[in-house]
Amino acid sequence: MTHAQNQVARAVLEGPDIHRALTRIAHEILERTRGASDVVLLGIPTRGATLAHRLAERVAQFEGVKVPVGSIDITMYRDDLRLGPARPLGHTDVPAGGIDGKTVVLVDDVLFSGRTVRAALDALNDIGRPKTVQLATLVDRGHRELPIRADYVGKNLPTAKSEKVKVLLSEIDGRDAVELLKGAAR
Amino acid sequence: MKHLISAGDLSRDEALLILDTAEELARVSERSIKKLPTLRGRTVVNLFFEDSTRTRISFEAAAKRLSADVINFSAKGSSVSKGESLKDTALTLQAMGADAVVIRHPASGAPHRLANWVRGSVLNAGDGTHEHPTQALLDAFSMRQRLGRLEGLKVAIVGDILHSRVARSNVLLLATLGAEVTLVAPPTLLPVSVERWPCQVSYDLDAVLPKADVVMMLRVQLERMNAAYFPSAREYSRRYGLDRDRFAKLHDDAIVMHPGPMNRGMEISAEVADSPRSTIVEQVGNGVTVRMAALYLLIGGENQ
Numbered sequence: 464m465t466h467a468q469n470q471v472a473r474a475v476l477e478g479p480d481i482h483r484a485l486t487r488i489a490h491e492i493l494e495r496t497r498g499a500s501d502v503v504l505l506g507i508p509t510r511g512a513t514l515a516h517r518l519a520e521r522v523a524q525f526e527g528v529k530v531p532v533g534s535i536d537i538t539m540y541r542d543d544l545r546l547g548p549a550r551p552l553g554h555t556d557v558p559a560g561g562i563d564g565k566t567v568v569l570v571d572d573v574l575f576s577g578r579t580v581r582a583a584l585d586a587l588n589d590i591g592r593p594k595t596v597q598l599a600t601l602v603d604r605g606h607r608e609l610p611i612r613a614d615y616v617g618k619n620l621p622t623a624k625s626e627k628v629k630v631l632l633s634e635i636d637g638r639d640a641v642e643l644l645k646g647a648a649r
Numbered sequence: 650m651k652h653l654i655s656a657g658d659l660s661r662d663e664a665l666l667i668l669d670t671a672e673e674l675a676r677v678s679e680r681s682i683k684k685l686p687t688l689r690g691r692t693v694v695n696l697f698f699e700d701s702t703r704t705r706i707s708f709e710a711a712a713k714r715l716s717a718d719v720i721n722f723s724a725k726g727s728s729v730s731k732g733e734s735l736k737d738t739a740l741t742l743q744a745m746g747a748d749a750v751v752i753r754h755p756a757s758g759a760p761h762r763l764a765n766w767v768r769g770s771v772l773n774a775g776d777g778t779h780e781h782p783t784q785a786l787l788d789a790f791s792m793r794q795r796l797g798r799l800e801g802l803k804v805a806i807v808g809d810i811l812h813s814r815v816a817r818s819n820v821l822l823l824a825t826l827g828a829e830v831t832l833v834a835p836p837t838l839l840p841v842s843v844e845r846w847p848c849q850v851s852y853d854l855d856a857v858l859p860k861a862d863v864v865m866m867l868r869v870q871l872e873r874m875n876a877a878y879f880p881s882a883r884e885y886s887r888r889y890g891l892d893r894d895r896f897a898k899l900h901d902d903a904i905v906m907h908p909g910p911m912n913r914g915m916e917i918s919a920e921v922a923d924s925p926r927s928t929i930v931e932q933v934g935n936g937v938t939v940r941m942a943a944l945y946l947l948i949g950g951e952n953q
Contacts, residue, residue, distance in 0.1 A: 539949075540686060547951060548950040549946045551666060552670050553673075589680065589682045
């Protein structure tokens with residue numbers, strides 16, 4: 464049907480790899496924030512939000528800290544809205560305690576141009592004033608177009624700009640995997 | 650979607666997209682900063698040829714919350730009172746670079762004509778006795794918010810159907826969304842074509858009330874009542890007004906709606922209007938969010 468389905472998808476990370484990467488990130492968050500006491504995890508829909516919940520589960524499991532977790536939709540803050548038809552909105556769910564004075568960890572599945580994160584920073588600005596903002600991503604595939612970097616990275620994945628990275632998560636897609644699609648002409 | 654002129658133009662998916670978008674946008678109204686940057690640099694013109702406070706303010710608030718520039722144009726004291734035609738007004742707006750034109754006009758079909766003359770999107774904010782699609786959308790939104798669903802909902806729309814653009818838009822939209830609508834009115838206040846509408850018709854409010862999940866009372870448009878559609882206001886109120894006794898016939902979860910402005914004591918008693926099962930005040934708030942959703946979906950992206 465579509466061009467993408469005819470392409471060969473190469474699995475870069477399998478389920479257990481994703482599991483281990485998230486476990487490590489959860490430990491790193493605990494280490495860098497000294498026990499995650501003021502941390503709020505905010506995932507960027509759709510898959511970032513799922514990852515944020517997984518990280519929160521692990522943090523709770525390792526140190527018994529219940530970290531507030533939510534999601535922040537960035538659609539209305541995108542810089543490319545005029546390049547296509549209006550997009551449907553994702554779900555924004557800010558935990559009851561808010562984000563003022565907290566350490567917000569933004570969670571996304573793939574870090575690419577950095578434009579999504581830029582939009583997320585703008586969106587945060589309208590919700591409150593966190594003490595610090597950090598960024599966690601499952602895959603960093605390079606090709607940044609803005610001065611943005613991640614604080615926690617599951618896997619650095621060298622890619623060509625024309626390739627596509629697809630993250631599959633069992634909650635949404637039925638299985639866990641990160642796939643690289645060759646030369647998807649956009 | 651390029652324009653929003655008739656509720657009947659919306660497919661089920663489009664209507665649900667507007668309602669779902671509105672649901673997300675409703676949270677913006679709860680924040681301390683009630684603003685999104687989405688329509689920065691876009692211009693929305695409110696073109697009102699008929700008096701309206703709540704609809705114009707609602708559209709204005711919606712556009713401003715999305716950071717659009719808003720130009721209000723009302724017929725009174727404008728070039729229209731000097732005899733300018735709708736087409737010339739439209740061309741003026743076109744020259745000003747309006748991305749969206751919100752129009753209210755006493756003539757049915759005016760928004761449709763306007764859509765051929767301007768490049769931007771046209772949103773119908775009420776045309777004559779024809780349609781008022783954003784009102785229907787906010788009504789559907791309010792029903793879904795209170796009752797959790799629209800599919801299979803039994804909705805009674807009561808009153809002056811003949812002159813009501815709200816009723817027509819509601820019937821068309823609710824039919825698309827799977828609700829069952831019954832119009833209740835004296836025969837003189839039903840349009841001739843009503844048997845072709847996707848709904849039931851009844852003359853007996855008391856028979857309809859016990860089964861209804863939603864009762865929507867329409868305003869008796871006293872300004873249009875010169876042709877004596879019913880013998881007296883008192884008689885109308887007795888047969889078609891929602892008072893305490895009739896209210897008691899509704900089942901416990903049923904809600905009462907009214908698009909406003911109300912004639913308290915005429916089509917609805919003050920007691921019913923102020924009851925916790927009346928959605929009249931929240932309909933106003935929902936109006937802003939639903940209009941934000943419509944504006945975003947129409948001009949938030951690139952059309953074609």
